[in-house]
Amino acid sequence: MSQSHAIIDMQAIRKVYDTGKVKVEALKGIDLVVDSGEFVAIVGPSGSGKSTLMNLIGCLDTPTDGTYRLGGEDVSKFTRDELADVRNRRVGFVFQGFNLLPQITAFENVEMPLLFGGVAPKKRRERVEELMTRVGLGERMDHKPTELSGGQMQRVAIARALAMKPDVVLADEPTGNLDTSAGGDIMGLFTELWKQGSTLVVITHDMTLARRASRIVEIRDGRIVRDGEAAA
Amino acid sequence: MKRNLAVILQLFLSSARLQKKRATLTIASLAWGTVTILLLLAFGEGLKRQMMSNDQAMGNNMAIMWPGETSKPYKGLPEGRPIRPKMEDVDFARERLPELDAIWGEYTSWRTALSYGRKTVNGRVIGTRFDYGDARKHFPKARGRFINPNDEDEKRRVVFLGNEMAKDIFGPEDPLGKTLLINNSPFTVIGVMQRKRQSSTYGGPDATHAVIPQSTFKAVFGDPRINVVVFRVHHEDDMPAALKHFNEVLGPRLGYDPEDPRVWGLWDTVKGQKMQGKIMLGLELFFGVIGALTLIIGGVGVANIMYAVVKERTKEIGVKMALGARRTWITGPFILEGLVYTLVGGLAGALIAILIVTGLSFLPIEGNDVLEFMGRPTLSWPIGIATIAILGTCGLLAGYFPARRAASIDPASTLRYE
Numbered sequence: 001m002s003q004s005h006a007i008i009d010m011q012a013i014r015k016v017y018d019t020g021k022v023k024v025e026a027l028k029g030i031d032l033v034v035d036s037g038e039f040v041a042i043v044g045p046s047g048s049g050k051s052t053l054m055n056l057i058g059c060l061d062t063p064t065d066g067t068y069r070l071g072g073e074d075v076s077k078f079t080r081d082e083l084a085d086v087r088n089r090r091v092g093f094v095f096q097g098f099n100l101l102p103q104i105t106a107f108e109n110v111e112m113p114l115l116f117g118g119v120a121p122k123k124r125r126e127r128v129e130e131l132m133t134r135v136g137l138g139e140r141m142d143h144k145p146t147e148l149s150g151g152q153m154q155r156v157a158i159a160r161a162l163a164m165k166p167d168v169v170l171a172d173e174p175t176g177n178l179d180t181s182a183g184g185d186i187m188g189l190f191t192e193l194w195k196q197g198s199t200l201v202v203i204t205h206d207m208t209l210a211r212r213a214s215r216i217v218e219i220r221d222g223r224i225v226r227d228g229e230a231a232a
Numbered sequence: 233m234k235r236n237l238a239v240i241l242q243l244f245l246s247s248a249r250l251q252k253k254r255a256t257l258t259i260a261s262l263a264w265g266t267v268t269i270l271l272l273l274a275f276g277e278g279l280k281r282q283m284m285s286n287d288q289a290m291g292n293n294m295a296i297m298w299p300g301e302t303s304k305p306y307k308g309l310p311e312g313r314p315i316r317p318k319m320e321d322v323d324f325a326r327e328r329l330p331e332l333d334a335i336w337g338e339y340t341s342w343r344t345a346l347s348y349g350r351k352t353v354n355g356r357v358i359g360t361r362f363d364y365g366d367a368r369k370h371f372p373k374a375r376g377r378f379i380n381p382n383d384e385d386e387k388r389r390v391v392f393l394g395n396e397m398a399k400d401i402f403g404p405e406d407p408l409g410k411t412l413l414i415n416n417s418p419f420t421v422i423g424v425m426q427r428k429r430q431s432s433t434y435g436g437p438d439a440t441h442a443v444i445p446q447s448t449f450k451a452v453f454g455d456p457r458i459n460v461v462v463f464r465v466h467h468e469d470d471m472p473a474a475l476k477h478f479n480e481v482l483g484p485r486l487g488y489d490p491e492d493p494r495v496w497g498l499w500d501t502v503k504g505q506k507m508q509g510k511i512m513l514g515l516e517l518f519f520g521v522i523g524a525l526t527l528i529i530g531g532v533g534v535a536n537i538m539y540a541v542v543k544e545r546t547k548e549i550g551v552k553m554a555l556g557a558r559r560t561w562i563t564g565p566f567i568l569e570g571l572v573y574t575l576v577g578g579l580a581g582a583l584i585a586i587l588i589v590t591g592l593s594f595l596p597i598e599g600n601d602v603l604e605f606m607g608r609p610t611l612s613w614p615i616g617i618a619t620i621a622i623l624g625t626c627g628l629l630a631g632y633f634p635a636r637r638a639a640s641i642d643p644a645s646t647l648r649y650e
Contacts (some may be wrong), residue, residue, distance in 0.1 A: 058554070061644050081558045088555065089556070093647075099550075101552075105245055112555055116556040116558075158481060164643065
């Protein structure tokens, strides 16, 4: 099998939210394999199950049924702390709302996953400096997020996502809060990261961003309804 | 483990510097609570020590017995018969009750004239044995002494004066070695009692009476009835057995039923001591509870600010979880924060309390009526340990519950959208 290249390997994933009175089946059997080096856009209307899928891919939640292997590890039955470690090592998150910690500097924001990953202070500094330069903010490391523009904040968030050299960068509407030009910048940065070899999974409404991906997966009502080349 | 601690410490430091004002207020409330509990307990401890020492000034572990009347018939003798013990009866009891620390009878002559030069004072004169001195804490001032067995054997005309009485008779003069007249017989002053604070007495305060050997008393005043018989046991637990044995020895000799409870008017000081111990313990507990409650208010303050912080930082906590923070890395900084607040507040409070107590210790206690009764606030190790225990519990709980809430945050639901 060519599974050695699969970063994400989901088989028959179901997710049911039990709110007590009603059970909502958000995902009704998802099979999804993402190989190393792919740039996948996941699209679909609201309520389609995109967010649930994103939570599962990012190990923020566990599936009700089915198996999920991330980077070869079966994470479906992991404990909370094990999931935390998996998120730290294997997943880099980029959110629509940036989710930077507002009271600390850009540098410290990017440093945080390295701190959780047990990287020594000196190596942390080197790595943060390298990443900040890579996203074009080498001069702004000591600024707090509130002193940065939206596009700059998202760059810091991307630097943070890359800090632990994750298996996959998971972006949730990364351009949703940005104006067209800043959004274009971020899209450019993603394309660049992909060309440098990162595996990207982007959840988006934005078809211009989705079209930059190598593959588009469309979700509707908890099922994958289309999966193919972006050009299609 | 080491890594966990390092991460927790780093997270704690970065959050602590963000809320200096809140931290300061919280620490101040804890310091306040600590000062309150420490001062209350110190006050209670001082009061206890002072009352104990005032109470013990008369002596302890004693049974004081006034002769009364029988309430039961005995060997053909009717009830209602007064008993009249003599000194020989006390000597008889002493030989047969070796378990006692001391036993003595006291003759008392009330309103007796004591004259020195032109000054005459009417006062109490006690005739008794030499062991009375130690048991009843009649400690002589410098160069003086209490009566001794030789005084008694030789019926010496010597007198030991209470300090107030000595002052009344001699004024500023040193009474030692001077001769005064008691009932018109000359007596030499061999000692004057050291001043003591005395809260319990029988007959009157020790400071206002004079003590002479019982043999001399008999010679000067005739052989009157014994006013009171007193014995002292080595340990307070010996008292019930000693009382029983005492009656078994003296009942047949004096002609009363040893089981008769009314023959002697009894003052068992051990009962009083125990009762007072209980009262003081109750008082200290009361102070402690009030103090602890005050301190807990401080603890609730800490918990309150921590809850607010958790709520405020829900999103931040979610982000940290997404970035791979383990559960303990989320809870640890909160618990640490609670502990640090209580520790710093507790230390500050302890410092203030120590300063206050030390300051009070410079107040003169002699001649100050309030302080003579209340004593001086005193800090002791048990007080310190109790306070530390309460503070520590407060700190842990104040941090623990908010931390638990923080750890229960679901990252997935906090991260999406603003």
